[in-house]
Amino acid sequence: MDHVLAARAQMGTSLGFHIVFAALGVALPLLVFAAEGMWLRTRDRAYYDLARSWAKGMAILFAVGAVSGTILSFELGLLWPGFMRYAGGIIGLPFSLEGFAFFIEAIFIGLYLYGWERLSPRAHWLAALPIVLSGPISAIFITMANAWMQMPTGFRIESGAVTDVQPLVAMFARPWLVEITHATLAAFVFTAFAAAAVCAVAWLRGDRRAHVAAGLRIAMVMAAIAIPSQIIAGDILARFDADHEPAKFAAMEAVYHTQRGAPIAIGGIARADRIDGAIEIPYALSLLVAGNPNAQVTGLNDIAADDRPPIELTHLSFDAMVGSGTALFLIAAAWFMTVLRRRNMSRLLATVIGCGAPLALVALEAGWCVTEFGRQPWIARGLIRTTDAATIAPGIDIAFYGFTLIYVVLAATCWWLLRQVDRGART
């Protein structure tokens, strides 16, 4: 493995692992906060049991999220010194602010998890509030740094050196608002469907206790709000990309030639010069992008050959994200109709909700792949190429295998422990 590929593999594995725990860290506190709040209001024991059980899960997930996030902050330098040498002094502000948000999260997670007996019920409930807020705020700051990588701004280059740095301009790079909305909602979508699936599977196994049903209800309310919002946010982001990041958009939608009346290509295997086996809907892409069936869409032929993203992976990731996102919307709709008609939970619906967890995982990972593959071959678009940013230190491939092994062990232990928490709650 050459050193750039090894660095990319290690970064990709690290982020792919961390993003799951990060997403849960962003949105799970809101579920816990809601459950404990319902307990304080109704004094219904089911909500207390639910809050305790979710909080145990949160303790394990947050710790793994914190340490895997630490890996990433080191890896910025261990893997991408050529990037950080320039970018650190431009885009450090959101990272610094994230440091404080993470601090608040870590402090109150300690207070919350170990404070059940030490704080009054109301104070304990309120101790969750800073976690509920600082999780999304952390995610927003990190995504702002990512937005800068997509469209770097807030500096000038003079004879090869960075000058005239404007930290606030850099922090609010053009895609910041569309990106933070989509990324933060993604955390809520994933967490809601994952939590709902855990309850649905418990229910399918015959667990009819009140807190399982309560958990399913709270999580599905969050899911039913988050997923339609996410589809709207995704549509806005795609149109932003069409206008401002044409190379990424062309790779996502597999547009090979600049054309008017562009069709949309659903599915299929994108190759370097053509797409095989896709369902094409004429004019649909132009219509979606500009509201006009004859609007022009930029194709990869108008992007310089060395500046094109890997179309195979970008298009595949995009389809996986949109496909699983659509399926999640249908699951939420099915649940909503059942509630609306005051029908009872059926085995079929519980099974479908149980399938929501893997689908939400695919949507989360694939969505992140779209933005990262779609930015290639740049680490910061137009500024630094990924190949120039990678470290020259030896042994990166060994580190990649080592960390991959650690992730496998951590994931397996997490899975095993969370099942124990789930069982413990049942006995």
Place this chain on the structure above:
Amino acid sequence: MNPAEGAALVGLAAIVLYAIFGGADFGGGVWDLLATGPRRHAQRDAITHAIGPVWEANHVWLIFAIVTLFTCFPPAFADIATMLNAPLTFALVGIVLRGAAFVFRNYATPESSVAHGWTAVFGAASLLTPFWLGDSVGALATGRYAWLSPFALAVGVFALVACAQIAAVFLADEAEGEPLQNDFRRRAIIATFALWIAGAIPIAIARVTESDLFAALLTPHAAIAISCAIVLGLVVAVAVARRARLVARVAVGAEALAILIGWFGAQAPSLIAGHLTLTAAASSDAMIVAFLIACAGGAVVLIPSLALLFYVFKGPRRAG
């Protein structure tokens, strides 16, 4: 003071706080590994109890130090991460495994094989991180990034012993009951003597192999800081023996501060000895000023939150 010096002070403060609080958590892991005698289970419980609510917050000081380095001194961050890639990767493995192992063993069924396995990992990983972070600091001081040099390795051992000492002092205060407190008092005093020896070794090695560094250690501010650290070690040992709990805690923190100032003093004004000065590595003033304003704003939220955390778990009501 110019903005870069301000940022360097913030970075130094983060490193000192990480050394004291993060160091105590790693030292707790060391004593977990070395738990012996009839009260070994009680010793482990006391360690878990002390670390549990605070380790995640203590750990953020490290993240904060890294962010300060790459925001305010990005070339130094890039160079250090490239040249010390291996020892920092080893330290990172320790950080990940320590944190994960700590929660895993706490939530696993007690006495299960999973709990035992992760307890072993917790102890071993707690050795790894202070050693390799100390080694990295030593390697920076050599000016050659010589992380496999005897000097750097000796600094690694020194850092590990320092963490164990800090942890024992804190545990002697926080453990429940006289016998358990005495266990940790004994450990704190032994660790203090061990720290003097572990501190003398890298200095002796430097005299033979690192002549520039040895000369730097004899400059006034480095020499004063090191002398203070030695005296403070004595204060720690006496205070622990005489059960002056607050004095012991403050002295051990001051000792860590003196050691790190000694290191900085020996290196100043270089960020990486002989390669990169503070000024040469500094980001633009606009960036550093924005960073310092963010820190001031962040501190307004952070300080009361930290105070609350430590008051609830380490304050007067902590029995029970």
